[in-house]
Amino acid sequence: MSILERLYVWNIAIGMWITLKHIFKRKATISYPEQKREFSLYFAGSRY
Amino acid sequence: MIGLLAIDWIFILEKLILIVSIVSISLVIAMYETYAERKVAAVMQDRRGPNRAGPFGILQPLADGLKLFMKEEIIPNTSNKLLFVIGPCMAMLTAMMTSAVIPWGGKIHFTLFGLDRWVSLQIADINIGILYIFGVVSMGVYGMMIGGWASNNKFSLIAAMRGASQVISYELPMGISLIGLLLLTGSLKMSTIVAGQLDTWYYVLYQPLGFFIFLICAFAECNRTPFDLPEAENELNFGYHQEYSSMKLGFYLFAEYINMFISSAVMATLFWGGYDIPFIHDGDLAKSIGYNWLAVLEGLSLFIKVALFIFAFMWVRWTIPRFRYDQLMNLGWKTLIPLSLINMIITALLVLLKENGWRF
Numbered sequence: 001m002s003i004l005e006r007l008y009v010w011n012i013a014i015g016m017w018i019t020l021k022h023i024f025k026r027k028a029t030i031s032y033p034e035q036k037r038e039f040s041l042y043f044a045g046s047r048y
Numbered sequence: 049m050i051g052l053l054a055i056d057w058i059f060i061l062e063k064l065i066l067i068v069s070i071v072s073i074s075l076v077i078a079m080y081e082t083y084a085e086r087k088v089a090a091v092m093q094d095r096r097g098p099n100r101a102g103p104f105g106i107l108q109p110l111a112d113g114l115k116l117f118m119k120e121e122i123i124p125n126t127s128n129k130l131l132f133v134i135g136p137c138m139a140m141l142t143a144m145m146t147s148a149v150i151p152w153g154g155k156i157h158f159t160l161f162g163l164d165r166w167v168s169l170q171i172a173d174i175n176i177g178i179l180y181i182f183g184v185v186s187m188g189v190y191g192m193m194i195g196g197w198a199s200n201n202k203f204s205l206i207a208a209m210r211g212a213s214q215v216i217s218y219e220l221p222m223g224i225s226l227i228g229l230l231l232l233t234g235s236l237k238m239s240t241i242v243a244g245q246l247d248t249w250y251y252v253l254y255q256p257l258g259f260f261i262f263l264i265c266a267f268a269e270c271n272r273t274p275f276d277l278p279e280a281e282n283e284l285n286f287g288y289h290q291e292y293s294s295m296k297l298g299f300y301l302f303a304e305y306i307n308m309f310i311s312s313a314v315m316a317t318l319f320w321g322g323y324d325i326p327f328i329h330d331g332d333l334a335k336s337i338g339y340n341w342l343a344v345l346e347g348l349s350l351f352i353k354v355a356l357f358i359f360a361f362m363w364v365r366w367t368i369p370r371f372r373y374d375q376l377m378n379l380g381w382k383t384l385i386p387l388s389l390i391n392m393i394i395t396a397l398l399v400l401l402k403e404n405g406w407r408f
Contacts, residue, residue: 015367023091 058163066171070147078305079109081358085305088362119294124200127291131198136292136299139191143306145184149177150313151239153323153347154330157339169343170239177238178226181314182219185269189215191303196288208288210277210373217377218268218275221384225261228388228395229318242322247329252319257391259319261384266311268380271304273365277373312357316350323350 004010030037039047083098083105090097098105123132153169174180189212196208232254233241245251252259268275289300316322323346324330334342371379401408 012364012368016363019092019363019367022094025094027091027096028094029096 058165062165062167063171066169067148070152070171071144074144074147074306074309075302077309078302079113081305081309082112082301083109084358085362088359089366092363092366113298116295116298121295122291122293124291127200128198131194133296135191135195135198136296136303138194139188139303140299140306142184142188142191143303143310146181146310146314148172149174149180149238150310150317151242151322152350154343155339156343168239169347173237173239176236177241178230178236178318182223186216186219188269188307191300192288195292195300199288199291201291204288204290207277207290211271211288214268214271214275214277214376214380217380218265218384221261221380221388222265222269224385224388224392225255225258225265226318228255228258228392231392231395231399238317242317242324245321246324247331250319250321255319255391255395257387258395259315261388261391262315262319264384266315267361267364268376270307270311270361272308272361274368274371275376277370277376308358308361309354312354312361313350315357316353320353323347325349
């Protein structure tokens with residue numbers, strides 16, 4: 001590992017940048033009672 | 049018996065109001081820190097946080113508090129009953145005692161009721177401010193140890209041992225890195241330290257390594273990831289607060305959040321200028337808008353700095369994995385103590401040179 005990688009502080013900083021970018025991405029949650037997901041015709045689970 | 053009129057009642061009233069307001073503000077901030085933690089964790093993990101309990105989930109901490117009150121109070125039969133109840137109280141006590149010496153704002157000019165007093169927004173401006181903070185932080189180990197021992201549970205005891213060894217081994221680099229800061233300020237009094245940073249360069253620019261070491265040690269003192277092995281859920285069965293239910297567990301968790309808030313306030317005061325508004329000369333502002341509004345703005349600027357630090361605490365938590373116990377101890381003893389000693393020696397040399405006029 002290079003000297004910059006060995007310090008681990010640089011890697012932590014890169015990780016923190018990635019986490020920060022995730023704040024501004026689109027969220028994967030759907031608000032259940034208002035929005036529901038569509039299922040295919042052959043779906044074998046309960047379609048609540 | 050001295051007469052009742054000989055006591056300075058107004059002084060006592062002023063300190064009482066300050067204490068009550070600072071304690072209640074810390075409690076409310078710790079409550080909303082739990083909400084902020086869940087929201088920040090959620091947005092960093094591509095999901096939304098709690099948003100059902102009131103608009104945007106604002107009433108979620110109230111719901112959590114109510115849930116904790118309603119749970120059953122369990123005290124294990126074979127535990128040490130007195131110590132079992134005292135443990136969380138010690139943790140909460142030492143968490144709140146530190147807030148007494150932090151300067152929360154400038155001075156307020158109180159002119160109602162015919163009085164003419166200058167009230168400084170600091171409960172106790174003692175001469176040994178920083179040393180008091182250290183003493184109280186060292187006492188914080190007791191809450192953890194008593195909780196682990198009184199549970200009469202081997203896992204809790206191991207977790208408490210780990211927690212205590214972690215806390216005491218990270219107090220040393222914290223103290224030594226502060227010695228470097230004290231060489232610059234020349235005084236242990238908190239108000240002098242803030243006064244030395246008003247409208248000039250903050251001490252973080254003079255002591256960047258000292259600030260960095262202090263930050264890492266603050267993470268370790270608050271038992272915060274990556275140093276949260278004592279309360280690890282999947283490693284040690286939830287750690288030293290395993291046997292606690294209801295409000296006693298609530299106290300432990302709350303004490304951790306209050307510790308986070310107070311550590312952020314201490315870091316902001318020592319290294320980032322405390323209640324100084326950056327880039328603006330405070331004296332000029334006092335003449336244009338009056339001293340009371342200036343005190344409000346200064347308190348607000350301190351809270352913004354504290355909020356940024358709390359966000360940094362949470363940001364690091366969701367980025368890096370936990371340290372193993374031997375990695376943690378290695379970092380504390382074999383890396384941070386030599387670094388902080390080197391920092392202290394270099395700072396001492398530079399201060400000596402500066403006083404000698406940069407000649408030797």
